[in-house]
Amino acid sequence: MHRIHIVGGGLAGLTAAITAAESGAHVTLHESHRALGGRARTGDGPRRTNEGPHALYIDGPHTTWLAKRGLLGPIASVPPREALRFRFRLRGALRAVPPLAMLRLGRRPAGSAPVDADFLSWATGEVGEDGARAAAHFMGVAVYHHDPGSLSAAFVHERLRRVASFPPAARYPVGGWGRLVERMAGHARGLGVAVETAARVDTRTLADLARTGPVVVATSLDAARALLDDASLTWESGRTVLVDLAVRTRRGDAFVVSDLDAPGWVERFTAQDPGLAPAGEQLLQGQFPIGPDAHRAEGTARAEELLDLGFPGWRERTTWRTEALAAGRTGAVDRPGTTWRDRPAIVRGDGIFLAGDQVAAPGLLSEASFTSGIEAALLAVKAAGGPSRQPSGRPTDQRGRPSGQR
Template structure:
């Protein structure tokens, strides 16, 4: 049997899968339909380096170990005094340095209390912490779900995310210098060094005869494999990237407990993402059911005005975008990550990406699923291969 493996999709999941397969001794060909690698991890070119949505790593899982063991995470931005003193929570229409007391008490319980899978977060959290605190918590974690009604999701799913982000502990968030584009560039270089053949502008219309990893958006995988079951819940998010001339009043981070929005600076932790004397932000707002992009944009603008005072006279660059159905997996009541589309599809075909059956959140799901898909593909391509060998 040949040791050839095909990877379809050159985003984060596809690159990780290609590297893992090549490290396992396979001959790997990666097909990417676009003219550049990166998928949703791509960034805009310098001098304004912005992403499609908030892009950070959390250094508390196997995905991070895999990256750091290979030197792929690269140099990291760190907290500084300005960042710590310019982190805010928006509640009742105003910015405050400390979240409401009820929210703090709830976040402190995350290491101690388990939430049920089969109940929605809103009803479960309201019964324990009060309706207002539950709604604020759901809004605060919308930065991860990209969903305007996070309270409808599984209590266990939302509670785990709240614990990851807000539990009282040493912060695990990491910002790669140069953004995720720099990480993607290192992944691409690693793949090339291992002999992975990369075919750009190559749109595959049917699975090849070799063991294959489909590392595309779920909608694309559904079309490629002709499998209508490849669906899952996802979010709907409006984004504004904004560069302004520096002002010490600008917020570093704003968690919007009122509307579910999120504001973060790219450049306070990584000055390489913007020209000298300027600051680069991304502001996001989940789109409500039936609202449309225009309504979400009005709410987004209100958050931007609060976080970046006088931005209209200071703006040097901006862009807008909307993401729907490609913002990571969301688990409804009664479902967990194990219920998402399975990685092993049978007949030597495997899925990888941020909406399949692997743990983590967004990019972590992509990495973890890619490693599992690679393990399966290696066993299919090289009969003597064993997981972890």
């Protein structure tokens, strides 16, 4: 079998490398940074922050895939006492329960929301405008978009059902996502994958790699568009202000404050994993989607409003703070009339395959990276003349077809 090259060492690239190696291929993974992980990297030092809030959903296919390979590792759930500290801002005030109409929407059967309608219009017809708008803003946590109500009703509702499930399906890798990346990288090397870091691939280098075997491009869609010189590689994503804070511990702080007046969310991540911050400190992470022409200061101001409500005295207690603007790095969003099948296809021709969270693969947030990475690797193995069998754990879409199949 020819060698298979993986460009990009994030979740999609590591998943593709493992899948291809398990199929018997000779695999080289090329990562331009000195560290693997992409957007799943965890910061060094005493405060271990991820690039935005990250969670694994135990009802997702990638959790099963990781567990079968012994890569899932210790994961934390939200302690029941902390779950009772979930708060919502509605009409400027803090409340302990969300609107009943929002909960009713989350219990609507899967597949009941139409693809062609926008979420706000459909949800308004189901539960009224107030509940629909609150649900749309709540979903900022899962779509990282400044106007979730304008997106496809089917797209938003599928995520609402999973995010609002009870008991919560969200789990958190202990020690941050960097620990998960380390396990995946170690497993890949154990399978014989040659991992090259600080190895930047440009268009000319890519052409050289493609002459020796199939290539899986597992980068952001923006990077893939430049690398492949393919203007068609575009899809809408969010634009989000990310705020990380370490504050001195105070009894009575909220676990989560979800903004139902506008998309936004602050979560105390040390509630489920105290080791993410030094003793006596709590680590807070927030994400606040803003429009394409808005300034970062708008998201920062909204973050501080939520912090004032849920974390009294946070300014005086702050020991560390950082902010970032994530533009086009928060996964795909689907407009009315489109689904994941309409995103850029995994197969690009001439032995080139695409993986990442904005390509034609199903899943919530990082799940699209896993499913597309598996699919791209299996297609690359087949193109290289390898076995056509499917390793166990290959996800399928809701119709039972291999994920990514169009």
